[in-house]
Amino acid sequence: MAFLHQNIMKDADDAVLIQEFKRSGQLDYLAALYQRYMNLVYGVCLRYFDEEASKDAVMQIFEELIVKLHQHEVQNFKSWLHVLTRNHCLMKLRSMKNREGREISLEGLPVMENDSFAHHENGVNIEMHLQGMEKCLETLPEEQKRSVDLFYLKEKSYREVADITGYDMKKVKSYIQNGKRNLKICMEQQDA
Amino acid sequence: MPDAHNHMNHHVDPELIRRYLAGELDNKAMHALEKQALDDPFLADALEGFAERKPDQRVHLADLNRRLERRVQGKEEKKGGVFVLNYRLLAAAGVLLVIGTGLLWFIQNRDAKDGFVASQRAMVSDSSITDTLQYYNREEPVAWGKPTPEKPLAISIPSDTALLAAKDMRTGNALAAEQTMADIMKREDSIRPPLAAAPSLTDSLDGRMAGVAMAPAYKATAEEMAGRNPVAAAPAPAAPAMTTRLIQGKVKASDNEGMPGVTVRVEGTDKGALTDNEGNFSIRVADTTKDVKLLVAAVGFNSKKLDVSRSDNNLDIILKEQENALADVVVSGYGVRKKGVYRNQQENVYQLPTPVNGYEQYREYLAKNVHYPASAAAANITGRVRVSVRVMPDGTLEDIKITRRLQPDCDAEALRLVKEGPEWKPASDGRATRVQIDVHFAPR
Known part of the structure; x- marks a missing residue:
């Protein structure tokens, strides 16, 4: 497909770039792909390390990619990369902990399961659900209901939701996250 | 959109x-x-x-871009460089030792009659030194076998010495060519200090080399040798075939802003670079007389091909934004995946159902065939309709329904498109699997 070759670097799907990289072994393709997500990888690393160590980690993950992409068939690169990044950071933290006897809390940071990237959530699903979902919305706790309503239906930002409701910003965020999750569960029960 | x-x-x-x-x-x-x-x-x-x-975090992100770029060009990262260099020195030392020993043996066993042959030998050793220096001076790491980190560092010492001894030999040649003492002293000085590392070997070699140079057989060709030596001794610019040029430049959008992350490739080679946060890039290419063709590409912009002449090493490249960037159709495949099926062995990878000719073509099909209903146009409605469909094990579609509505006519049109559209390949596990397709509606 000539069409693909022309456009390969600029708007190729992730999958196409991976394919080209595996076929040719040229790092350009992988780098072009990695660049799309490098800031996210870096951001995730920042949760665990300082800036310099994070940058090193970003480069190490790139090296890991070179090897791992040849070993695995990756379908959803972005989700897969996310898992790879987190696991890389956690492994590194653990080895640091062992070596230096430093206390780092690993609580709430479980190594993700391999299949967790099979569930790449999609925003539209939620919107779609919301349409037939007033009933579910009613079942939510008051804070979650208000936050979800303002965020999803009135399209307010976290800051605005916090201003309007008087809730704390951090709380707003978790109300929305939890509310979203509860709605989903509720909807799935309806569907079934 | x-x-x-x-x-x-x-x-x-x-x-x-x-x-x-x-x-x-x-x-x-x-x-x-x-x-x-x-x-x-x-x-x-x-x-x-x-x-x-x-x-x-812009500084750090820019730094990361640079590091990635260097990595792609093979210049990063830690481990590589040092050991590659040692390896090279080691190889060079081996060659020199063999030739040097051969030469000594040769000279000691022949007399003046064979002067011509001797000088031939000397020339061989001389050119191998030049080669060695070329490798030594070359900037890019050459794949010289696999760098093996186990090699102890100590090995590099004799190799250094051998290389330096070789340089000394050249100094010896110069002596034979009756150059001024001062010149020799200068060279000796610049070479001497590091020799302290392994004095015994160097000294013995040194002495013998001087002996070589002074041998009567040598004098006949000494002048010829001297003529070559200054060239060989000149540090960096080796043989012309080895020279490279650095093409630098900046990629900008039409608003004159530098564009980061743009791919710049040299056509016909595997060389390329990505621009940094300011849009700057640099690529080292072989310095041939031919023009170099660069391909510049970025998402959402028209890619550009340009001929860069030999003198033109500092470029300003402006990319134009694509007018109608992408088709207004996006297809996304979603489905419920069985846990555990996902990560089996290579040959046993789970595949969601896909259109038989791939998503690329499916998208094109949708883009080409979608009719924007007049009623939607009148009401100024744009957006997407999501169609959900079950792909059966035999590839047929069942239970086609809309899971996200937009407007009745758009909904109907989306259903029609999917029903009449290209065939599907079933999921690799042979089960009926649900897939969702987004059909976008927007005025053309």
């Missing part, structure tokens, strides 16, 4: 994140990013990380 773009790339602009955290975005933009983060755990995770630091 910016929304379509997001779905295509899953790409989040670092600048957007920075501005979000710095509080520079308006409420609408904030909401958009927050919503995206809720559906994208990767983004959410990264945002948390950035939020813990100072919002401006």
Whole structure:
């Protein structure tokens, strides 16, 4: 497909770039792909390390990619990369902990399961659900209901939701996250 | 349609994140990013990380881009360089030792009659030194076998010495050519100090080399040798075939802003570079007389091909934005995946149902065949319809329904498109699997 070759670097799907990289072994393709997500990888690393160590980690993950992409068939690169990044950071933290006897809390940071990237959530699903979902919305706790309503239906930002409701910003965020999750569960029960 | 773009790339602009955290975005933009983060755990995770630091991470991101670029060009990273160099020295030392010993043996066993042959030998050794220096001076690491980290560092000492001894030999030649003493002293000085590392070997070699140079057989060709020596001794510019040129430049959008992350490739080679945060790039290419063809490409921009003449090493490249960037159709495949099926052996990889000719062609089909209903046009309705369909084990479609409605005529049109559309390949596990297809509606 000539069409693909022309456009390969600029708007190729992730999958196409991976394919080209595996076929040719040229790092350009992988780098072009990695660049799309490098800031996210870096951001995730920042949760665990300082800036310099994070940058090193970003480069190490790139090296890991070179090897791992040849070993695995990756379908959803972005989700897969996310898992790879987190696991890389956690492994590194653990080895640091062992070596230096430093206390780092690993609580709430479980190594993700391999299949967790099979569930790449999609925003539209939620919107779609919301349409037939007033009933579910009613079942939510008051804070979650208000936050979800303002965020999803009135399209307010976290800051605005916090201003309007008087809730704390951090709380707003978790109300929305939890509310979203509860709605989903509720909807799935309806569907079934 | 910016929304379509997001779905295509899953790409989040670092600048957007920075501005979000710095509080520079308006409420609408904030909401958009927050919503995206809720559906994208990767983004959410990264945002948390950035939020813990100072919002401006541009320096570090630019640095990362540079490091990645260097890595792609093979210049990074730690392990590589040192050992490759040692290996090279080692190889060079081996060659020199063999030739040097051979030469000594040769000279000691022949007399003046064979002067010509001797000088031939000397020339061989001389040119091998030049080669060695070329390797030594070359900037890019050459794949010289696999660098093996187990090699003890100590090995590099004799190799250094051998190389230096070789240089001394050349000094010896110069002596034979009756150059001024001062000149020799100067060279001796510059070479001497590091020799202290392994004095015994060097000294013995040194003495013998001097002997070589003074041998009567040698004098006949000494002048010829002397003529060559200064060239060989000149440090960097080796044989012309080895020279490279550095093409540098900046890629800008039509608003004169530098564009980061643009791919610049040299056509016909595997060389290329990505621009840094300011849009700058540099590529080292072989310095041939031919023009170099560069391909410059970035998402959402018309790619550009340009001929760069030999003298033109500092470029300003302006990319034009694509007028109608992408088709207004996005197809996304979603389905419920069975746990455990996902990560089996290579040959046993789970595949969701896909259109028989791939998504690329499916998209083209949708883009080409979608009719924007007049009623939707009249009401100024744009957006997408999501169609959900079950792909049966034999590839037929069943239970086609709409899971996201837009407007009755658009809904009907989306159903028609999917029903009449290209065939599907069933999921690899042979089970009926549900897939969702987005059909976008927008005025042409």
